[in-house]
Amino acid sequence: xxxxxxxxxxxxxxxxxxxxxxxxxxxxxxxxxxxxxxxxxxxxxxxxxxxxxxxxxxxxxxxxxxxxxxxxxxxxxxxxxxxxxxxxxxxxxxxxxxxxxxxxxxxxxxxxxxxxxxxxxxxxxxxxxxxxxxxxxxxxxxxxxxxxxxxxxxxxxxxxxxxxxxxxxxxxxxxxxxxxxxxxxxxxxxx
Amino acid sequence: xxxxxxxxxxxxxxxxxxxxxxxxxxxxxxxxxxxxxxxxxxxxxxxxxxxxxxxxxxxxxxxxxxxxxxxxxxxxxxxxxxxxxxxxxxxxxxxxxxxxxxxxxxxxxxxxxxxxxxxxxxxxxxx
Numbered sequence: 178x179x180x181x182x183x184x185x186x187x188x189x190x191x192x193x194x195x196x197x198x199x200x201x202x203x204x205x206x207x208x209x210x211x212x213x214x215x216x217x218x219x220x221x222x223x224x225x226x227x228x229x230x231x232x233x234x235x236x237x238x239x240x241x242x243x244x245x246x247x248x249x250x251x252x253x254x255x256x257x258x259x260x261x262x263x264x265x266x267x268x269x270x271x272x273x274x275x276x277x278x279x280x281x282x283x284x285x286x287x288x289x290x291x292x293x294x295x296x297x298x299x300x301x302x303x304x305x306x307x308x309x310x311x312x313x314x315x316x317x318x319x320x321x322x323x324x325x326x327x328x329x330x331x332x333x334x335x336x337x338x339x340x341x342x343x344x345x346x347x348x349x350x351x352x353x354x355x356x357x358x359x360x361x362x363x364x365x366x367x368x
Numbered sequence: 369x370x371x372x373x374x375x376x377x378x379x380x381x382x383x384x385x386x387x388x389x390x391x392x393x394x395x396x397x398x399x400x401x402x403x404x405x406x407x408x409x410x411x412x413x414x415x416x417x418x419x420x421x422x423x424x425x426x427x428x429x430x431x432x433x434x435x436x437x438x439x440x441x442x443x444x445x446x447x448x449x450x451x452x453x454x455x456x457x458x459x460x461x462x463x464x465x466x467x468x469x470x471x472x473x474x475x476x477x478x479x480x481x482x483x484x485x486x487x488x489x490x491x492x493x494x495x
Contacts, residue, residue: 179398183398184466184470185451188466188469203403203408210391211399211400212394277396
């Protein structure tokens with residue numbers, strides 16, 4: 178169905194009936210409404226359950242597979258953990274294998290070649306553009322997502338979330354925090 | 369930017385659009401793309417929502433007669449069929465053109481190595 182949709186979009190764009198950027202902006206408006214948002218549930222569970230977190234970091238595909246209700250994450254998923262010493266960020270060639278089932282819809286800028294090359298050369302600068310500032314002694318590690326290996330960033334659990342349920346925690350896990358270009362929503366802060 | 373009011377009018381006028389309290393929800397990215405195309409073509413005046421709803425309901429009836437499970441999972445398949453039917457009924461593209469582009473995209477997908485973005489090239493139309 179994806180190719181069939183693209184075929185129609187190509188025709189409509191060529192004939193001037195639709196504008197690809199305008200379509201993108203409509204789709205982006207629904208980015209939190211597309212797909213099962215499995216990744217947020219996985220992160221929330223890892224924050225709540227130390228044994229699951231350990232299993233996730235050891236073999237993410239296997240660990241996620243043990244969550245009965247979470248499906249379609251695919252093989253070769255690798256979880257990388259953010260710590261005060263290291264921040265992880267994912268770039269992607271954005272082929273049809275982009276793991277939207279886990280991460281949600283990719284942002285529009287993700288498709289831009291300049292983003293990808295700049296993220297590799299100057300990750301701190303790219304993060305600054307997103308309003309993400311990290312201590313200068315935090316190492317930034319950039320992972321290249323491919324058809325063979327997909328990455329899920331496990332963000333640090335925000336302070337002030339002690340005693341929260343997994344469902345509450347999943348709500349604050351943003352798409353950007355799982356690709357490393359943002360943080361989870363801070364409790365109490367305006368979102 | 370997204371016109372939330374236009375989306376709300378669409379969900380009000382077209383029965384069965386999967387939604388939650390805030391608006392439409394989608395199972396896969398292409399569904400949102402198909403929704404966005406219908407919204408855009410409606411705003412251009414290609415069809416009214418009444419006309420859309422009648423065509424969609426006809427597509428759903430046809431599919432069910434042919435054994436569609438009617439579980440809601442196939443809703444946007446019918447949505448795409450409706451888009452293609454109206455686009456061809458309104459003379460925007462013939463069904464022959466629709467097939468040619470679908471074949472070209474299939475061809476592009478086949479020749480593109482795993483892990484690189486799929487792009488349409490002129491030779492994809494040569495079949």
